[in-house]
Amino acid sequence: MTVAWVFFRAETLEGALGLLEAMFSRGSLTPPRQFLIAGNQSAFAEFGPSFIFLLLYLLLGAVWFLPNTYELMGRYRPAIDSYGHLSRTAALRSCFVCSMSCGWAVATGFIAALALFGVGNVSEFIYFRF
């Protein structure tokens, strides 16, 4: 759908092709700040661009096949009519549904600790190197 829209919105065919190239080319991928070395060089470079694509496909799989937050918290009725489909949830998804168990407390505690660590950052010398 998104791909089809490119041709409707682009002013010229050349522009549309340029946009498609940007959408799918390796050069358009920007890693998170934490993966940058000395402000500009990507740590991904050590693994090669294929590594980024592999990572993206893995994450795409997570987006498609793993439950979203409503499904995770479905047992506790987080929103109106957002949990009716739980009975249809596949076995893979159902094992991710959150419960008040110790295991979930540790797992969410781990994620919360990482999230807290993500609040601050260390100033780096990125102006220039003499």
Next chain:
Amino acid sequence: MLRYLLFFFLSVMSFSIIFGGFNLLVDPFGIYRILEIEGLNTEKPVAYDHARLHKTFALERIRPSGLILGSSRAFRGLDPRHPGWKTSPVYNMGLMASNIYELHDLLVFSQQIHPLKQVVVALDFFHFKLNQRRPAEADPRRIKNYGSAPWLIFRFQDLVETLLTFDALILSLRTIAWQNQGCESLIERNGMVSSQDKECAVAKVGHRRLFQWSEWKFLNEWRVFRNFELRDEKNGRTTLEAVGNMVVDARRWGIDLRFIISPVHARQLEVLRRAGTWQQFEEWKRELVAILAADAAQHPDGQDFPLWDFSSYNSITSVTVPAADQPELRLWSYWEGSHYTKAVGDMVLDRVLSHESRGRSIPQSLSGNFMTDYRVFGA
């Protein structure tokens, strides 16, 4: 529910302690030095990009009575182990892209930590650029008013950022991964930066490309000399006033303070000329001498604060750069136009610290202009 919340809270605390403890032990910035295991964390390649953080903690740990102040030229060339120093320990507090105000702040900060006896300040023209952009890392709160409440607050911030952040976690992992790589920029215990990174660069591309790279960066990317002003036209004040303040403080605290102008390669001087700042460069030297001469005149019985100028055209600074098709040729004196080697730095310190090294004579051409009056050029 209560049980879940209790476990959740304990998990958050436990993982925070585990991550923080990991950062504390790996110590990517080299500021805690609690545990060092060869092959795991003895080398701190990450510290180079956080040198201000690393070196301020080192100052507190080492409490030097001798200090070297300057830019990256100073931390690559001037050796705290030089036998000419009259005091010990000496620490090289050279910092990348520093400015004269930061050098003055560091002098005061070091004095507050431990009384200084001898200080060599390696001055560079770019230190004096008006409204020079300050690197994000160079927060003056870290080195102002040692022990005061604002300083303690900033110190707390440093501790949190170096222990309890995702950045620190990534840099800890990077420190472990980058041990003994052989080409990283490493800050030594005395504040100098080891030459292995430059040696690798020279071996890879040769001196000529490094010279050209440095010159291009100065002129086109960093634009260090673009819109270069020493004086603020609004209030008539100049950046050189910081030198006067350093002299006042040194006299008050009885510090043996010596200034040098870095012995950059002649091609670096040509960069100045190309950038159109040569006239200002000469004016800068004259004003430096005038400040020190005025101070000497006011204190005829006090100590002198000498200024040595090594930034002239001579046989050392004008050494021919190997041709592009001779990348295997090595210079003993320069890495590129901006950075001289320790060998040149040792000669400079021989002269500045009045030391005679056996087996090392200073070429007449690098004798330096000992500038105590207005005879700046060709004294």
